[in-house]
Amino acid sequence: MSQSIDKPSYFNDAHYSHWKNRMMIFLQSIDYMLWDIIEDGPTIPMKRVGETQVLMERHKWSNQERNQVQLNAKAMHILLCALGPEEFAKVSSCDNTKEIWDKLGVIHEGTNEVKETNIGLLNLNYENFKMDPNEDIKAMFNRFSTIVNELKGFGEAILEDKLVRKLIYSLPES
Structure with missing residues (x-):
């Protein structure tokens, strides 16, 4: 719809x-x-x-x-x-x-303290982001986009070139 x-x-x-x-x-x-x-x-x-x-x-x-x-x-x-x-x-x-x-x-x-905690958790998820073994590219990208968009919602925007590099490094070697 x-x-x-x-x-x-x-x-x-x-x-x-x-x-x-x-x-x-x-x-x-x-x-x-x-x-x-x-x-x-x-x-x-x-x-x-x-x-x-x-x-x-x-x-x-x-x-x-x-x-x-x-x-x-x-x-x-x-x-x-x-x-x-x-x-x-x-x-x-x-x-x-x-x-x-x-x-x-x-x-x-939440309050500012709760927001800071959520931002910290989202940043941790972003930093540790990797493609799951049984995940396809589309599912990985959707999961990555959710983290990035939630960070943006909290006012934490990440530059496009950093996002692209993070996605590429998150892919398995195969």
Whole structure:
């Protein structure tokens, strides 16, 4: 079954790193500023009332402020429409896209300490990668790609020439 290029990938608690990469590219393809909102958080028009910051009344927003709020709403809509009911329930209390994205990350990838442990394990798998004796090239490449893509999902990209060398050295002499 193929995925529409007009709809975000659906996510319901399976293959988070795959969904995360596809969703990142999907959002960037619509408007790169959507991705900026997710990474940096939205700019919410606030005003100071005494010692506290409160949301500014909508009729006082500048066009730029209104556009920023609109981009956050658009990104939230896309993210929430891409989630199954159980995933939606986990993030439905979030106020903006950065909170949603970060919460999904913690739920499915863990805290920074857990991420570092996972990165370490994936790097170990990468370094020790060899073709299994009863494995064909396609299965080996799929297993290798999974490790590399999971590393990329954690922000650990490996240069193409290193990947090619690693694959070649992973082959048996025969």
